[in-house]
Amino acid sequence: MDDENHVPERLTNSASLSEPSDRSVISPAVDSFTGGTSTIDLNNSTFPGSSDFDAVETDPSSSDKIAEWDFQLPRLRFAASTQNAANIDQGSSTFDPAAFARAVQDGANLLSLIGYLDRYSREKVSYQINDEIEGFPLMFYIVESNNERLLRHCVSKSGNPEAVHVPSQIPLLVFAIVNSHNVEGDKTLLVATLLSLGASPNVLPSAFYTPYLQDLPETGPENSANSEIEGARFNTPWCTEDVSQRLASALTLSQRYFIQKAANLRVPTAREVDLAQRRNAEGLLGISYFLIGQSLASHLLLRKLLSHILSPSKRPLVMVFAGPSGHGKTELARRLGHLLSLELEVVDCTAFSREIELFGPREPYSGAAQGSPLNNFLAKNAGKRCIVFLDEFEKTTTEIHKTLLLPFDNGEYQDRRHRSNINCSNTIWILATNAHDEVIQDYFESHQEALSDPTNQDEGVRLIKKLASEVKEDFLRTFGPPLTGRISAFIPFLPFSVGEQAVIVHKYLLELGESVEGPVNLSTGPKEKLLGNVRLRIRRDGSVCRILAESGYNIHLGARSLITAVDTVKSRLVDEYLEINEGFSEHPEKTECFVDVQADEIVVTMSASK
Structure with a gap:
């Protein structure tokens, strides 16, 4: 059996009912589908034991700091005394989860990371792959990397897709969603992958994703349950008011759709x-x-x-x-x-x-x-x-x-x-x-x-x-x-429902956002790019995408017809972009563009540079 496609044991417990190219660099600050800020080849770097680790930040898992956790993992670094430690190929015969987490955070080469995991039998890796590093399960660092292939490989080695940060009781799925708001690029694929690997959508109160087309209030859905847990909402210990707001702010239409879909899918026998x-x-x-x-x-x-x-x-x-x-x-x-x-x-x-x-x-x-x-x-x-x-x-x-x-x-x-x-x-x-x-x-x-x-x-x-x-x-x-x-x-294959049409529009809007977020390039020739450094924000994404879908969907053309609807947003974005009264510049500051709905009309506005 190929370990990479291993299915977690949770999938074997019930039969009841309850979204591709390889990336070579992983970075928590950059979408792994577009590259990373730095590359560390594990075959040419130190890989000391976990005892050689320090944390740049203090451990947020202590009881008096849980409420202050901003869903950022501690930044790990090697102690100065280990900078000249032996090369990974000459290292320990046992899997080192702490060093692995450090390499993941540093943007190590994906193939090297997978190669390191494959050096050991699944039994050896499974013994430690769910260890805590500075108070957080290793799987949290894997999810932070936003690389679905690495996530799959770790789960194939018995990584737990339902890992929990014990002090705050935050499930891995919730961290994946909220963390997606902290980094650039779309993280829908990572959330869908986590669900496909066995993460239960039921850890989330259904009010966050049902119905998925409904816009979430900025403060989170109304707490209809009479919580018996002090400070918690929906009788869910981790769902404090602060976490609820973070979750509502981070959950996109596409993520809500795939979570609701997963909740209704039949679990394999x-x-x-x-x-x-x-x-x-x-x-x-x-x-x-x-x-x-x-x-x-x-x-x-x-x-x-x-x-x-x-x-x-x-x-x-x-x-x-x-x-x-x-x-x-x-x-x-x-x-x-x-x-x-x-x-x-x-x-x-x-x-x-x-x-x-x-x-x-x-x-x-x-x-x-x-x-x-x-x-x-x-x-x-x-x-x-x-x-x-x-x-x-x-x-x-x-x-x-x-x-x-x-x-x-x-x-x-x-x-x-x-x-x-x-x-x-x-x-x-x-x-x-x-x-x-x-x-x-x-x-x-x-x-x-x-x-x-x-x-x-x-x-x-x-x-x-x-x-x-x-x-x-x-x-x-x-x-x-x-x-x-x-x-x-x-x-x-059936025609798309109104909700599915809206999710497709959202997908195309995210692709538009990715295309305009890259830097301006003033060089002449094929590398020239004048439309850039724009961060696209979609407010009330359910309503925005539904209106665009209703105006553009054609049953004979399917998803292709919705590209035309999104092109209207692009045209308005370009109009706003050209209204900026300054010349093109390669400076890294980004301009924010907001897509919203007012009186059932799509509105596109652009803010000053930030």
Whole structure:
């Protein structure tokens, strides 16, 4: 079993119901997806024992300082006497959690951190990975780094996703949310990852995220419960007035959405977890936690994949992703590849009408020696688990359909370059199509309330299975029996609800904020950047994103239609930016831009430089 995808034990306790590229640098002050301020290579740095640690700040965990904790971890440093300690490769034979926390805080190279963890068996690391460093569990330092890959790897080594800072009783999930407000960049992925790895959303009072589209008051939600705990709200010991305000200020629309979604998701059974671990496919169990919408499609996909790996077949898995454009078909395939660490080949079927164009020519035709991208991908991954995503499959021809019958039927394919047989029985084929949009939209309109109710998943699953059968019948009429008979599963994708549309708008607004926050660059040429040093703030994000979504969503275009709505905000931001009566400058001070709603109208304003 691959430790990196280990599923925590909490997921095995209940079956009841209760959002990708690698980063090489980790820094608590900078989003790990964009780099770090400093890099420490563990292979060329000291790594002394925990007894050599000092803290720059005093320990905030003492009882008289809990209320003053600002959710900042102590800054760790090595004692002066250990600056010339032995290199990590010559260090102790035991895992050193304190030195590891120090390296994480200093922005150590991600691959070096993972390599250090992998030097030791899971049993050795698990013995200390939940130790406290200066009064805080090691997992708090991992979350502070804002690197989802490092977080996954630590949980695979038995790191506890439900760790708690005992003196304040603050859960790790709450720290992840509030800490996200202290650093730049979007932290939604980290929160979703933590939830997917076993952190329970139930540690948060539901008033903070239900309904997720509702704007949170600055002071936090109204305390409807009669708390029996002095100074606490919602009968939750850690939820003091100060923490409630911090949490309400930090929780974004996207985070509230994924927390509410996690609260309604069915927890995998012990047997499902065992199966996934035995097949090195633990990442499958977290696939529903990362997508906006399409919970039912994710459920059908998960069930089919678990069934397939439980009873392997020489026939490859061939699935149809059916639904309107822009509703997550490609995103679900990419997320599947990311979680399972699989190679993914996306093929735009609009570019091919003949078999020779898609798979490449055979000898003696010109170009046979080079092969096509798809041909070479299948050859490179012969016998391996991988994904081929055929986008807009309805644009393909009968000639291409006939060529696909053999690999779909027995998992065999002939390399066009030298006519050797290739085993593609482990290939996952996904045929994405919007040829059945009318069937899906009519069905959705007739059952919209039940299909959109996240609290009644059983009824939703029953209805989506019935829709899948109707899509299969329509596929049969469109593509014929030979191809239809080789399809393993039909996965319908539904239109987005109003709330899901708003969350997608929020995602695009965050991307806009990231694009304008970088520094101005006055150099001439491709590196020039005149729009920068702007920090985008979204007030009342639920209302703002709902209004933008209602004005822009088109069911035939899906998420793509919402980009246009966000472009209106960008245009107003640019107008405000150009109104500043000073020339462009590379100074680091940032200008704050606020997006708000007044009388159901979107308002964009910009403050003076800070």
